[in-house]
Amino acid sequence: MGWLPAQGRLVAGLLVNLAASICIVFLNKWLYVRLGFPNLSLTLVHFAITWLGLYLCQALGAFSPKSLQPAQVLPLALSFCGFVVFTNLSLQSNTIGTYQLAKAMTTPVIVLIQSVAYGKTFPLRIKLTLVPITLGVFLNSYYDVKFNVLGMAFATLGVLVTSLYQVRGQVFSLLKQVPRKDVFQSFNPVVYP
Numbered sequence: 001m002g003w004l005p006a007q008g009r010l011v012a013g014l015l016v017n018l019a020a021s022i023c024i025v026f027l028n029k030w031l032y033v034r035l036g037f038p039n040l041s042l043t044l045v046h047f048a049i050t051w052l053g054l055y056l057c058q059a060l061g062a063f064s065p066k067s068l069q070p071a072q073v074l075p076l077a078l079s080f081c082g083f084v085v086f087t088n089l090s091l092q093s094n095t096i097g098t099y100q101l102a103k104a105m106t107t108p109v110i111v112l113i114q115s116v117a118y119g120k121t122f123p124l125r126i127k128l129t130l131v132p133i134t135l136g137v138f139l140n141s142y143y144d145v146k147f148n149v150l151g152m153a154f155a156t157l158g159v160l161v162t163s164l165y166q167v168r169g170q171v172f173s174l175l176k177q178v179p180r181k182d183v184f185q186s187f188n189p190v191v192y193p
Contacts, residue, residue, distance in 0.1 A: 025096060032092045043088050047081075079165035086158035093151030094144075101140045102155035108134050109163035117167070 031037035058065060091099045108130040141152060173174040 025091065025100070028088065028091055029096055029099075039085075039088055039092055043085055046084055046088070049075070076168050079161055079168055082161035083158060083165045086154055086161050089154040089160045090151065093148060095146050098140060098144050098146070098151070099155065102135050102152075102159055103162070104133055105137050105159045106166070109159055110166055112161055113167050118171075151183050154182050 006090065028042060031042060037153075087099075087103070092103060094102070109124070111122055111130060115122065141147065
């Protein structure tokens with residue numbers, strides 16, 4: 001991709017990311033519905049692939065890892081695990097549409113956490129953009145033909161833990177002055193015994 005200008009590479013990367021994300025969601029749902037694939041096993045596969053991807057990126061020189069104490073990254077690592085587990089459980093228990101719409105609540109929840117816990121203020125226009133998102137998610141949940149309480153509980157926990165993970169990752173990165181990609185790599189016990 002060296003022949004593409006920087007903006008073209010960015011667009012290409014975003015499109016590949018979007019396509020991969022869509023494929024992953026549909027493949028995961030197919031594994032749950034058609035094969036009865038156990039949630040814990042699929043979560044383990046996700047963690048293994050994440051580790052492999054980070055290992056390959058490190059080997060290709062995309063970043064150089066920072067050595068961090070396990071206690072420093074434990075809360076962030078637990079929230080990472082929680083967001084993968086709960087979003088997988090949400091996908092297993094809900095329709096793909098409800099799963100995707102519930103994830104849209106991550107942004108309003110991040111804004112809420114940053115406002116309440118860190119005193120961050122947001123312009124009114126940003127707050128107003130969160131209103132239709134929130135209303136849309138609630139309307140979908142209310143009128144969902146396949147609504148189930150357990151699925152919504154998993155979706156809610158997934159959004160909450162994902163939001164906490166995003167905020168913690170940002171705060172951790174700023175406090176420790178460690179780029180976000182290096183924070184992910186520090187979860188890897190093979191590279192950091």
